[in-house]
Amino acid sequence: xxxxxxxxxxxxxxxxxxxxxxxxxxxxxxxxxxxxxxxxxxxxxxxxxxxxxxxxxxxxxxxxxxxxxxxxxxxxx
Numbered sequence: 001x002x003x004x005x006x007x008x009x010x011x012x013x014x015x016x017x018x019x020x021x022x023x024x025x026x027x028x029x030x031x032x033x034x035x036x037x038x039x040x041x042x043x044x045x046x047x048x049x050x051x052x053x054x055x056x057x058x059x060x061x062x063x064x065x066x067x068x069x070x071x072x073x074x075x076x077x
Contacts, residue, residue, distance in 0.1 A: 002021040002026070002064060002067075004069075021034070023062075023064070026061070027058065028058045028060050028068075032044045050068070
């Protein structure tokens, strides 16, 4: 199981702040594609992804038991 934490507009689009995926292993890119297809998420190309509190890139591997946080860009003034 992979735990996914969602913030800001991603949380609003999915309707929850966390998901549990029944996957043993996948890349960050595969995760983002799955979430776009299954939950119709938008603007994920600008999202920062952290695996177990470490920022990652699309090629990084997510394994069962990992916690992934999807962090949209934040703007302020």
